[in-house]
Amino acid sequence: MPDVAAGDRSAAWAFEDARAAVAAWLAESGFGARSLAAEELAAGSRTFGAGWLLTVEFADRIRRLELLLPVGFPWLLPRVALVDRPPFLTWPHVERDGLLCLASNIAEGDPNDPVGTVKAMLGAAADLVEMLVAGGYESEFRDEFATYWEYAADPGTSMISLLRCERPTREVRVWRGKNYYLLAENEADLLHWLENRNGSRPQGFSSEPAGFVWLNQALIPAEYPATGYAFRALVTREDAQSGPLLNRLARGELPKIVTALGMQTANGPAIAGVVIEEPATRKHGARDPLTKGFRRGTVPEGVLTARYFGSGKLARRPVHRVDAAWIHGRGQDSRSQRLSTMRVAVIGCGSIGAVVALALAQAGVGHLNLIDPDVLKWANIGRHPLGATCVGMFKAEGLARKLHSELPHIVAKRFNVDVDTAIRSHTDMLRSCDLIISATGSWVADGRLDAWHADEGRLMPILYGWTEPHAIAGHAVLIENDVAALTAGFDRTGLPIFRLTEWPNGDFTRQEPACGAVYQPYGPVELGFVNSLISEVAIDALLGDACGATHNVWAGCAKRLRELGGRWTEAWCADDGFREEGRISVTRPWPTSKAAQSVGEQAA
Structure with a gap:
């Protein structure tokens, strides 16, 4: 019996x-x-x-397997190891210690049928070994290239990449830091990422030329280069442009030549790293073997190339992609390229606007303008994505720092101003946006923005988001043409004409023991549904899946509504999308100006 904690005897x-x-x-x-x-x-x-050694007959011979039970069995799957196996990386799906990779074959086992789980795992292991014995597994190595290249990698500084993993072969740039090397298309991209990630420009920053070589197909382990000579032979055979590229890199007499290899697999593009150092000084050799017989700067190109790409061992390194296409969908989401070029302004960076901005950034929106004049207070952090470290900081500034630190490839600019100042002083910035989102919760601010929007001819869509008391309901109104205006859905006092909830007692706010400090005691869970609604409408608007004037509403939990002393309005109960228990999202038309005028006259 395995060692267990005193409170885990049942396991x-x-x-x-x-x-x-x-x-x-x-x-x-x-x-x-x-x-x-x-x-x-x-x-x-x-x-x-626990474990057992088994003998199993395969097509070529009898081989030994180990059946291994983890201490968490039967809730954890057993493992199978192949004892009689060829050298590592001869066969795919066989780890260095012989364990077979069978997770994709069997996702889960039945804890109530441990023998059945073991039978299934041994059956999958037998099928895999028979396939390996029969040969024809080359495609397995190519399709999962990144895993096997990492298995064969040499220890050393890690590499991360902002490169476009696509043709053609080209010269790129590398920053060689203490903890990692960063590859990018140009020095500006390197600096942008590093300054965002670290909060400042790295001390003594400098970059060097590097290479990106596109291969016709992914490599199998037998093709992995081990020396500079083998590397040059491989890449020049694959792409005629790689020879001149390597010559240029050698001509720079760099201490290290860094090259990334790109290739297409059945599972998308893959990337690998190679580092070649200048020839090492030998005990009784030339002081500088790279320039032996020549002064620095006068060594013929052919000699430099031969000395860099000679019999010396190169270093194979895995490369971790941090480019936008990979971060947002691992290169498989067709929307990410479109969203990466989009500009969105978020006005109001509170518990709605900040969360929506984060969601859009994670979805792939490449440029965010964050507008808010307020400072984060301790009372805000219970439902705001910025925590204690940002208390006392402008919300827009703290949010921009968070976005830059966590998603260094994006652009986030902060404007610590109110709506009116943004319109008067930063009009060009607003005009450049593909979408403006207002999450101020202020009728005055939204009315000012709507008037400006009309004056501008409603050239871009504006999305307005707000909640009803206690975040039991929420609204996302998209205004995108001249037919409708935000004011069309509000009465003369600034209250929405269509509401989902009403509060007979009228007591839905609380006040701190301070002047004017009014609030509603709800948390991020209730607010999460409203924020998701607004974020979804924003993405639809950016991608052209929502247009015109639309009114999206979220109705929360009816039980919670009743507990707080509220009820559904008659207008909502009469709506085609109404559901008594709530927890539903509905899209409704937003009234046109003429329709609103008619409603207002009837109310009068």
């Missing part, structure tokens, strides 16, 4: 019962099972609770 009993059931089945199975000793179970970095 130990479950493991022992499952182990005993598997042992009984193995005793009758004909595998010649032998229990593994404690030292065998703990070999390397293993942490298994």
